[in-house]
Amino acid sequence: MLARTQGQLTGSTERSGRTGRTKTPHRTLALAVIATGMLMIILDGSIVTVAMPAIQQDLGFTPVGLSWVVNAYLIAFGSLLLLAGRLGDLLGRKRMFLAGTAVFTAASLLAGAATSPAVLIGARFLQGVGSAMASAVGLGILVTLFPQPHERSRAIAVFSFTGAAGASIGQVLGGVLTDALNWHWIFFINLPIGAAALAIGATVLPGDRGLGLRAGADVLGALLVTSGLMLGIYTVVQVEHTGWTSPRTLTLGALALLLLAGFVTRQARARTPLMPLRLLRSRNVVGANLVQMLMVAALFSFQILVALHLQRVLGYGAAKTGLAMLPAAVVIGAVSLGVSARLNARFGERRVLLAGLLLLSALLALLTRLPADAHYLTDLFPVFLLAAGFGLALPALTSLGMSSASEEDAGLASGLFNTTQQIGMAAGVAVLSTLAASRTDDLLTKGRSLPTALTSGYHLAFATGAALLLAAFAVAWTILRRPTGSSETVAVMRAH
Numbered sequence: 001m002l003a004r005t006q007g008q009l010t011g012s013t014e015r016s017g018r019t020g021r022t023k024t025p026h027r028t029l030a031l032a033v034i035a036t037g038m039l040m041i042i043l044d045g046s047i048v049t050v051a052m053p054a055i056q057q058d059l060g061f062t063p064v065g066l067s068w069v070v071n072a073y074l075i076a077f078g079s080l081l082l083l084a085g086r087l088g089d090l091l092g093r094k095r096m097f098l099a100g101t102a103v104f105t106a107a108s109l110l111a112g113a114a115t116s117p118a119v120l121i122g123a124r125f126l127q128g129v130g131s132a133m134a135s136a137v138g139l140g141i142l143v144t145l146f147p148q149p150h151e152r153s154r155a156i157a158v159f160s161f162t163g164a165a166g167a168s169i170g171q172v173l174g175g176v177l178t179d180a181l182n183w184h185w186i187f188f189i190n191l192p193i194g195a196a197a198l199a200i201g202a203t204v205l206p207g208d209r210g211l212g213l214r215a216g217a218d219v220l221g222a223l224l225v226t227s228g229l230m231l232g233i234y235t236v237v238q239v240e241h242t243g244w245t246s247p248r249t250l251t252l253g254a255l256a257l258l259l260l261a262g263f264v265t266r267q268a269r270a271r272t273p274l275m276p277l278r279l280l281r282s283r284n285v286v287g288a289n290l291v292q293m294l295m296v297a298a299l300f301s302f303q304i305l306v307a308l309h310l311q312r313v314l315g316y317g318a319a320k321t322g323l324a325m326l327p328a329a330v331v332i333g334a335v336s337l338g339v340s341a342r343l344n345a346r347f348g349e350r351r352v353l354l355a356g357l358l359l360l361s362a363l364l365a366l367l368t369r370l371p372a373d374a375h376y377l378t379d380l381f382p383v384f385l386l387a388a389g390f391g392l393a394l395p396a397l398t399s400l401g402m403s404s405a406s407e408e409d410a411g412l413a414s415g416l417f418n419t420t421q422q423i424g425m426a427a428g429v430a431v432l433s434t435l436a437a438s439r440t441d442d443l444l445t446k447g448r449s450l451p452t453a454l455t456s457g458y459h460l461a462f463a464t465g466a467a468l469l470l471a472a473f474a475v476a477w478t479i480l481r482r483p484t485g486s487s488e489t490v491a492v493m494r495a496h
Helices: 002-009 027-059 068-091 093-112 117-145 149-180 190-204 219-237 247-269 277-281 283-303 305-313 318-324 326-338 340-347 349-367 376-402 407-445 450-479 488-495
Strands: none
Touching: 027 068, 027 093, 027 117, 027 149, 027 190, 068 093, 068 117, 068 219, 068 407, 093 117, 093 190, 117 149, 117 376, 117 407, 149 326, 149 340, 149 376, 219 247, 219 407, 247 277, 277 283, 277 407, 283 305, 283 349, 283 376, 283 407, 283 450, 305 318, 305 407, 305 450, 318 326, 326 340, 326 376, 340 349, 340 376, 349 376, 349 450, 376 407, 407 450
16 A cells, blocks of 8 residues: 555555556646647637627528527536546546547537527537546546645646636637637637647546446436536526526426436435445535535626626727736736645635635625726726636636545546536626626616716626625635645545
């Protein structure tokens, strides 16, 4: 056992038993491949939003139909993450990651070549499938590659930074590509990235045979969780058009909850459950996923609504909007890559997360005072610096969410963590955009100017987001605890 621990400290990951036996000396390259895959997926999500007007004009989308360019992706992505994560544990996480990257890259080619709304929506659905397959197991591969707490913290910081970088770069790159070339290139840009990830990943990612399908061959459970999540996310993304209290929303929402309740019941009774419920016995896993849903829902108001304020109220173009928000990404990157791992090691993930949530709450609270005629240097730039809270919160939250994952359940824990992220995002879009639009419409009917009405609507969304972050703080304060080191390696190190 001591020899095994020493081997891990020198940079090799060893597995035994049914998962196979693999050494991975090129962990830095493997981390780069995982981070690049995540960057491509996140970048794709933000790059599309900037190009939506050009896509609508070129392909003749109706306003309702245009929303499906985003919704088709979200539904496939969010509903398949949990299943893909568990299948990665059963079939091999490397296989799942490479297959997902290949599907995403091929779907990007199809999306870029699309000449009709139907083809583009279908390609976006396939992109969501590929994204779910790759991202669901990314964290699972990472935590087995880096078993030591300090190494894992640094790796998670890199992984977390790619999310913020992809969102910000996507806004800038989407505007540049659409203006300089055309919207097709926002999808074609994925081709060289995907090809490089596949070529390098096939060599450097750790090989694993997986537990085998018999360890979790629960077909009924797979059908229940996938259909429940798909229906639930579909219901949420359609709220803007149907309303929260419409019979359609209430009926579909109730059915989705019934399917998910059936899934949990099935997992408690199945001989080979798809999702062993032992994972949910960890208060850190449950608490971290609850905090993430609240945090991601709240931060939609920053990432999207601030961009809308810059464009619709202050008159910024797409590329200028991305550049204006770039300081936030720089601060997030500097904190997550530069200091988050050291702070987590010194003060513990829970304390660092709480500090990050307070900074983000202050950010949104200050945005509630943003004037309609805001000046960038005095009103926005100082607020963007508080985005450093995201660089503190996300790596700490990710460490807590994966802290109780065994090697056999790492893909499942990764898939669950990503699933709650997508649920939070979909809920944030539905709730905060609906609140902002309702306040804006109400003020317009009272004769207020469009900039004033829009600004007031955004203020309401920012205030609601701040309240969600305070709720996340309360959950983190009461539920989360500092990880005690659940991996076998940590236990052995302490024993010796």
